[in-house]
Amino acid sequence: MVQIITDSSVMYTEDEAKAMGFEAIPLCIHIGDLEGRDLQIDMEEFYRRIQEGQVPRSSQPPIGEVLDAYARYPQDEIVHISIAEGLSGTYHGACSAREMTENPERITVFNSRTLCGPHRYMTEQAQKMKEEGRSASEILEWLKEAAQKTESFLIPQDFSFLKRGGRLTPVAAALGSVLKLKPVMKLTEDGTRIDNFFVKRTMSAAVKGIMEYMNRRTSGRTIFYILSMLRRKKRRRISVLCLKPHLQVWKFIYWS
Numbered sequence: 001m002v003q004i005i006t007d008s009s010v011m012y013t014e015d016e017a018k019a020m021g022f023e024a025i026p027l028c029i030h031i032g033d034l035e036g037r038d039l040q041i042d043m044e045e046f047y048r049r050i051q052e053g054q055v056p057r058s059s060q061p062p063i064g065e066v067l068d069a070y071a072r073y074p075q076d077e078i079v080h081i082s083i084a085e086g087l088s089g090t091y092h093g094a095c096s097a098r099e100m101t102e103n104p105e106r107i108t109v110f111n112s113r114t115l116c117g118p119h120r121y122m123t124e125q126a127q128k129m130k131e132e133g134r135s136a137s138e139i140l141e142w143l144k145e146a147a148q149k150t151e152s153f154l155i156p157q158d159f160s161f162l163k164r165g166g167r168l169t170p171v172a173a174a175l176g177s178v179l180k181l182k183p184v185m186k187l188t189e190d191g192t193r194i195d196n197f198f199v200k201r202t203m204s205a206a207v208k209g210i211m212e213y214m215n216r217r218t219s220g221r222t223i224f225y226i227l228s229m230l231r232r233k234k235r236r237r238i239s240v241l242c243l244k245p246h247l248q249v250w251k252f253i254y255w256s
Contacts (some may be wrong), residue, residue: 002130002139003073007061007090008038009083010120022127023069027083027090031056060090066097070107077136078107081123081143085111086192108136110143113191118150151214152187154194155206182206 004022017024026037031046032054050056070078080098085091094109101107112119122143129139184206186197200206 001073001076002134002136003076003078004123004127004130004139005069005078005080006119006123007083009088009090009115010123011039011116012120012123013039020124020127021131022123023072024123025061025065025069027061027088028059029056030059058088060088060093063093063097063100066094067100070097070101076106079126079136079139079143080107080109081112081119081126082109083115083119084113084187084191086188086190087115087194108140110140111147111191112143113147113189114150114152114187116152118146118152122146122150151217153197153210154185154187155203156183156185184209 006017006022006024008024008026010017010024012020012024014024014026026039029036029038029041029046031049034041034045034049036042038058046056066080080094082088082091082094091109091111098104098107098109112122114122125146126139126143129142180201182200182203182205184197184200185194187194198209200209
């Protein structure tokens with residue numbers, strides 16, 4: 001039998017993942033003196049601290065918890081779908097845990113090369129394939145193909161994110177904020193870093209720019225996942241924009 005294990009980058013809590021039939025081990029979250037586990041921490045307090053300018057950090061789950069997850073399925077093949085290797089130590093931590101088990105050959109740690117929406121979709125599809133009775137090798141073959149076809153973008157609320165990350169000088173960041181420009185970041189194809197992609201004047205223009213880019217890059221059905229902290233009014237406007245027929249959207253999934 002095959003078992004699917006992943007981490008909280010997929011935006012499922014531990015209980016939600018179990019209800020779906022797989023495991024999602026939560027990442028560790030730190031912001032100021034507040035520490036906890038992803039999706040378990042006081043999220044209102046977490047977002048309040050971000051608005052105050054505090055910088056959050058995440059770290060991989062304790063390796064002991066990964067070992068415990070592997071130990072719960074001693075006779076099964078395990079496909080562990082990890083957040084992008086370049087964005088977290090989670091992938092390498094899982095690989096280390098694999099080598100500590102008695103039968104590491106039954107465990108495959110897969111680098112999704114992405115995070116959040118695409119990572120969630122990969123995990124959901126892998127679980128669906130498992131329920132259909134597909135083998136671990138068939139699931140991994142599909143995952144490898146899917147990893148080649150995902151694109152991930154980030155639209156920071158302002159330029160302070162780029163200034164803190166050293167991607168812009170304080171002067172450039174201040175100018176961008178004054179002009180109320182919207183920077184768009186893109187995860188590199190190898191999933192190792194998030195780079196500057198383009199800049200637009202409004203949030204709607206930034207989202208439209210992403211959709212037009214994807215429309216040029218794809219044909220047939222396309223799935224968009226949008227994770228947003230926008231207020232409801234802006235969220236509806238973005239949703240309508242994304243669902244315009246000429247963008248060839250097959251499925252649109254939004255959550256906040």
